[in-house]
Amino acid sequence: EGLFWPQVSALVATALSAGHGEGFAAWPALGLFSYSSVAFGVVFLALTGAARAALARRGPQAARWAPLAAGAMTALAFSAWLATGAPGWRARSPAEPPIAWLGRTALTPAHRRILLQWWPPVLIVGVVAIHVACSRAQTSADAAQAKRLKVMHRKTFHALAAALFAPPLVAGRAMFLGLAQLGAALLFVVAETCRVCDVPGMAAAFNAFLGRYLDKREDVRRGDLVLTHLYLLVGCALPVWLEAPSLDPGITPVGPWAVVRLSAGLLLVGVGDACAAVVGVNFGRRRWPNSSRTLEGSAAFVAGVLLAAALLFRLASGDALGEAGDVAGHGGRQVGAFVVATVFTALLEVFTESIDNLVLPLYFCPLF
Numbered sequence: 001e002g003l004f005w006p007q008v009s010a011l012v013a014t015a016l017s018a019g020h021g022e023g024f025a026a027w028p029a030l031g032l033f034s035y036s037s038v039a040f041g042v043v044f045l046a047l048t049g050a051a052r053a054a055l056a057r058r059g060p061q062a063a064r065w066a067p068l069a070a071g072a073m074t075a076l077a078f079s080a081w082l083a084t085g086a087p088g089w090r091a092r093s094p095a096e097p098p099i100a101w102l103g104r105t106a107l108t109p110a111h112r113r114i115l116l117q118w119w120p121p122v123l124i125v126g127v128v129a130i131h132v133a134c135s136r137a138q139t140s141a142d143a144a145q146a147k148r149l150k151v152m153h154r155k156t157f158h159a160l161a162a163a164l165f166a167p168p169l170v171a172g173r174a175m176f177l178g179l180a181q182l183g184a185a186l187l188f189v190v191a192e193t194c195r196v197c198d199v200p201g202m203a204a205a206f207n208a209f210l211g212r213y214l215d216k217r218e219d220v221r222r223g224d225l226v227l228t229h230l231y232l233l234v235g236c237a238l239p240v241w242l243e244a245p246s247l248d249p250g251i252t253p254v255g256p257w258a259v260v261r262l263s264a265g266l267l268l269v270g271v272g273d274a275c276a277a278v279v280g281v282n283f284g285r286r287r288w289p290n291s292s293r294t295l296e297g298s299a300a301f302v303a304g305v306l307l308a309a310a311l312l313f314r315l316a317s318g319d320a321l322g323e324a325g326d327v328a329g330h331g332g333r334q335v336g337a338f339v340v341a342t343v344f345t346a347l348l349e350v351f352t353e354s355i356d357n358l359v360l361p362l363y364f365c366p367l368f
Contacts, residue, residue, distance in 0.1 A: 012038050025091050029101055030175055032092060034182055036081065041186045044074040048193055064203075067194045111176050114168055126160040134212055151281045154213050157229070158274035161236050162308075165266050170315045174244040174262050181237035188230045196225060228357075235269040235357035239365055257334055259316035260309050261368065265361040267305045267312075268345060273356060275304030276349065293350040301346045309338065334368075341367035 012035060047070035055062040055069070081089070082099040089098050106115065130153055137149040168177040195206040207220040210229075218224045243262050260267075280297025287294050345364045349356050 009042070012042070027092055029093065030105075030179060032088060033098060033101070034179065036088060036098075037182060037186060040074055040078045040081070041189055043077065044070055044190065045193065047073055048197070052197065064198045064200055067190070067197050067199055071190065105176065105179070110171065110173060114171075114173065114176070115180075118167060119164060122160070122163050126156075126163065130156050130160070131209075148281050150213070150215070151277055154215070154228075155274035155277050157213075157232065158270045161232060162266055162270040165236055165270070166263065166312065169240075169259055169263050169266070170312065172259075174240055178237060178240040178244050181233060181240065185230060185233055185237065188233065192226060192230070195220075196223070231355050231357040232269060235361050236265040238358070238361040239264040242365060256313045256316040260313055260338065261365075263309070263312055264364050264368065267308050268342075268360045268364055269357050271308040272301040272305040272342075272346070273349065273360070276301035276346075288350050291350050298346050298350055301349060302342055305342045305346075306339065337368055 048067050051069045052063050052066035055066050081087075082102070083097055084090075085093070085097045093101065105111065133156075134150070134153045137146060137153070165177060165181075168174070168180075191202075191206065194202045195210075197203070210226050211220050214220065214226065214228070218226050218228060220226065240262050243258075276293070276297040279300035280294040284294030284296045286296065288298070341364050344367060345360050348363050349360060352359055
């Protein structure tokens with residue numbers, strides 16, 4: 001974690017610096033929009049720090065409003081950039097400002113269905129159902145049972161991520177999904193900044209909602225940063241961000257193996273990690289040496305990833321019988337590579353002390 005964020009910041013700064021030197025003319029629109037959005041996110045954090053230091057002179061209560069002041073300034077700057085495209089965008093598309101490109105991209109029929117008909121109901125029903133189940137469990141279970149149920153409720157969010165992200169990948173909308181995941185990640189950063197800075201009317205609500213899902217590594221009462229939800233999202237998105245730019249711009253259906261590669265984060269973090277935790281906490285008996293993980297949990301990790309990958313492959317192929325021959329033929333090497341990469345990733349999950357939601361996809365992608 002200590003290396004990940006500095007490396008990401010350095011990557012964004014280096015890319016934007018190189019693009020500025022070249023005039024951004026050769027950049028794809030999606031890449032330029034994404035990097036610019038991340039840059040505005042960094043601006044928001046910097047402005048929050050400056051506003052907090054300035055307002056602290058008026059007292060601790062005034063400093064609590066720093067994220068809102070920084071957010072207002074960042075929103076104005078971002079709105080101006082969306083409307084004008086300066087700096088950066090004009091060199092690439094002088095006739096189409098970023099807001100026009102964003103509207104044209106987001107409002108295609110397929111993307112409208114995802115944005116309006118799929119994501120809102122799945123997200124609302126999923127979050128409400130998990131919240132209600134967790135509330136009931138906390139009032140009716142003993143301490144040991146409550147601990148097991150908390151793990152299961154936390155991992156249910158992984159299943160929710162799978163339900164949200166798998167359909168766009170199967171439909172060949174990886175580029176649009178990557179853009180949406182980036183926007184969601186930036187919103188998570190803004191929300192966590194408001195929570196940590198104790199913004200009136202917001203921080204208490206965030207603490208009450210998040211507190212019931214956290215384990216001993218994160219505690220809102222200690223003032224810890226709560227990044228579990230962000231890491232889940234980023235872990236699912238990393239293969240999309242790494243692989244999607246090499247594909248066609250999101251409107252041409254991709255092959256089933258490309259879908260499996262793009263879904264690596266979803267399979268490992270959304271499915272494998274959840275299966276390992278649920279099976280391990282309920283049925284795990286034999287532990288790995290020098291680890292709290294169990295053999296049963298690791299077996300569930302591998303089985304869950306392989307079964308979910310097979311399902312995604314069939315859904316993406318469109319012709320299950322035809323693609324079955326491809327798997328048995330020249331696709332057999334890819335099957336073997338996928339199985340080996342999954343097993344090695346399961347072993348890494350057992351012994352790593354890093355944030356597994358981030359490490360597992362980054363380890364898996366070069367192997368497969």
